[in-house]
Amino acid sequence: MQEVDARSMTTWSRRQFLQRGAGLVGATAAFAAMSPSARLNLAHAAPTGSRLNDIEHVVIFMQENRSFDHYFGTLSGVAGFDDPNVPRDPRTGLSAFEQFDPTANGFAGGVLLPWRLDTRASSAQHLIDVDHTWQTQHWSVANGTNDNYVRSHIPVDVGLAAASSQPDAVRNGGGRVMSYFTRDELPMHYGLADAFTICDRYFCSVIGPTNPNRLYLMSASIDAEGTHGGPDVANLRSGFSWRTYPEQLQAAGVDWYLYRERDDFGDNMLDHFVAYQDESTELFRRGRSTIPDGQLIPQLRRDVESGNLAQVSWICGPQWTTEHADELPAAGGLYLQGILEALTSNSEVWRKTLLILTYDENGGFFDHVPPPLAPPGTPGEYLSQRALLQSPEATGMAGPIGLGPRVPTILISPFTRGGYVCHDTFDHTSILRFLETRFGPEVPNLTAWRRETCGDLTSALNLAGTPQLSVPTFPDMGPLYREAVAEMRLPAPQVPQFQTMPRQESGSRPTPSGVR
Template sequence: MVSFSKLAMAASLMASAVSASTAAASAYTDKLKDIKHIVFFMQENRAFDHYFGTMAGVRGFKDPNILLTDDKEIWYQPTASSDADYLLPWWLNEDPKYKESTECIIAGSNDWTPNHNSWNFGKINGWVTNNTAWSWGYLKRSDIPTHFSIVEGWTIGDMYQESVIGPTNPNRVTWVSGTININGSYPGDPEVNGGPYIENYETPGCETNGDIKYACYPLKWKTVAEYLEEQGISWFVYQDEDNFDDNPFAWFEQYQDADSGSALATKGVGYAGLEAFYEQAANGTLPQISWIIGPAELSEHPPYRPNDGAWLQQRVLDAITSSPLYNETALIVSYDETGGFGDHVPPVISPNGTVGEWSYDPEHPENFVPSGPGFRVPFYVVSPWTRGGKVFTEPSDHNSQLLFLEQWAKSIGKKFTVKEMNPWRRNHMSNLVNMFDFEHPILDIPAIANHSYPHIDAKGDYDGYSLCTEKYYPTLPFSRPPVPYGKQTKQAALWTEIGHKQVRGQLTEGRFLVFQRGSGVHRYAFAFNDKHKKLIYTSKYAHPENVDLELSDESQRFYVVQVGNEFSHNFYIKSASGYYLHYSGHFYKTQEEASIFTIAYDRQWGYLIMHEGQFLCTKTQSGVAGLCKDAQHFNIFSVSY
């Protein structure tokens, strides 16, 4: 039993730590002004596991914190097939003869109802039965090498979610305004302001379901570009006339009715073209804020090919990294929604009934459901302050990009608040600032896997996807790879690359971790002594050319279990073999015998691991680890070995 005095002391120390952390955060946030240009670039319809489940060092197929549904791990999706009761994730190109055809494969639906059915009230067991068996398929590095090399050059977020459990338009609307006006809460009456915008509807008026009116269009609430305009912050939307109808500003009445030559008309819904972006990046004249809207054929939206989209990403990346502005630019790459592809991580959702988040489903009023956040999508940031192949672990969604923009604007003396964003998102989604290491910018550019120019037809139009669909999917049913019902092993299905990523941001579940400190010739890491069930530390010789030699020791591998919700900083710490750590340094088999540790993140110094006012540390006595009065900061690495 913990004494009152110990709790009081812990509270006092924690208050001091928080106070110091707040002061450091303020100073750190001021460094945001070093960024002079922010580029927002959103692609289409891919899930995190679908692209990066096999990547080393992320919350992928090696996740130790797996959801159980009906005593089955989430990997085992029910099939309703006579060939097998369950389907594990599967590599779409296991048979290489399908490598070309899967470039234009359509897996499932991204609409509101099919995706809520896949979510299935938190069971996450409907990817196969409520979408398709191909929804549970994934790609590897060999399939999307450019994507992998970009991510490994900079920093990926592995807890970044779509904002809405639904399709493109609602997610892109949130991206630029912070809301879809669910339940008429933010910003108000749908018949007056538009919404709740849950589908890709662009017909004036409201959809109806009995007495329910929803998807009222056009939308009429304020967008972030209007806040920028009021603050005198320069901005522009770069798009060609072929923009796949992906520019969310165009769905708002104020842009539709804007006078020719006005800021909203010329900056928000004009067609200057992507070439204008490339030219301005090259000559150093980009505005402070840019949005890039790509053409349909390069969007990666099935059946559009990932590798055609990779070429566009590389084109944008090259324009920025070769620009005289690169050392003051942040390129934020995201995907609007999953496209019907599956992901295994339960969405970080608000408590049932949260205002502005939950409502009776307009399409199925018998159900009371959340609008989001939804499933994870790929997300990464390219800048000198995100170099190094790291992983950012804070719960985030498209609102996070707006929150980051608010923080940045504040740092340059142009404070604004997107009032349309509901309080729960504002208070719980990351503002992404911890993703950046402003103390250690790296200006060199890593090697990127080059991708060939997309195929074009005689008119100069991109036609790679049409050649693919005409060759492989001329008629229904689609000639997709055969589903490996009854032919899978868990080990093969959940294959993951070997390697690691350094962790940034507040810690969350989902990874095997190495806790390491020191920057000299030797580094020190916690380890589990299996014989004595004790926490020890090991000294490893630094291998600058092969860090894997430092991080691959299985005894150093731990994982955490959050106590409370996904935003808690309190954790149980477990060895890779499943033993729980007690503050005494001993390990025990059951959670009841374990201690709860607070793990706090400092952007500059790393992680503190605390228990009742003391700090977990490597002690001076050789090989012994335990609690100390003096703080020791650790780097944390997410490892896959």
């Protein structure tokens, strides 16, 4: 098997990784069998204690449509499947893990438990999408009870499966929302959680689909009043005129850039703002220009090696890497490994860098932790009557806008090394708040409720500790990706007839120091 050296790669495309031999530099299949402590190489340590200003580069990589429980429900030391604080229905005594399923013939009590996606016997990585519209997401969260995930998805998800390449998935009804992966299927993601800091109370910003949540990442708003081209609750709108955070950075002289190829899966929200339409402007050059296909990671690496990485960077990968069902999580792991290797190719840059991995929304997949919800009438957190009239896709649901369900989020940096878990409450505006705290420009459009409810991510850093400049050894994602592609030919995964409640891995995790 020929090894692919990321330093010599000319393109990063789906075709390349199906044709080339082995995976990436420094990868090893033995990684998955190692203990978390064995994975942490603590050599080359910097002096003890750091300042927030020691972080000079922030890279934001937002993936697609996975919930925290769907990916990390079995991870040790987090609020996962063993959570003693899981909400219970006072009438029935059922926990949020026991979702009522009227189609669950023969299941005890007519409830459906979380069930594992078995990649050995099914096309589990190629899982068919589930509905995640504004309406269905609000039905699922059910005003914070989190007890309506299966029922709310049954009518729509059956149709999605019937129209897909896997019609046998119809038998799952709404059950796909209760599926989950483990370390075996997500070795890169679990490896990052073991090595760095995972946040187990990071919620998406909007109880809704992709674009509204990505708008919050870029601007902290969907224009709830409907006065500047919004609100966008359904991935449909454009022509927005409210202020974005990159404009704030630009005005303050903070260097920023958005990496994307022509295929960015429509994830660059700056495409929809009036301020970014003039190709002669710096806003267009930094926020909307495209990198040749397959060149995003090589370009990122060149910028790192030459010392030209911006102070703030966003990355929008091509569709096949996004992890949006039915894209493969293994493809996301592969792309993530390439990003990490690019960022660590220059130790002087890496020692000053924070990579934030997060997901725009839960994609409709179940999560058991109730999100904090703005009280009715909270300014900027409910759609106005005018906005409802302008947005039939809201189906009359004024709100709350958020917070939405939890999504996986890992902070990857020499300043987060150690296998920590942060239990503080965050959402996508927390990333902007972090940039505000570190670089100065104020987050525009941010409501008082959201600023009070969500932190600024500084508590997820471990600045009182010793920055660890070495890079952990991760699994070779190239072969794992090709295995996942081959498994696409297997039958669709099915809800198991016999259910048992999943358990988490044993062990605990320390909490980071924050900014001291």
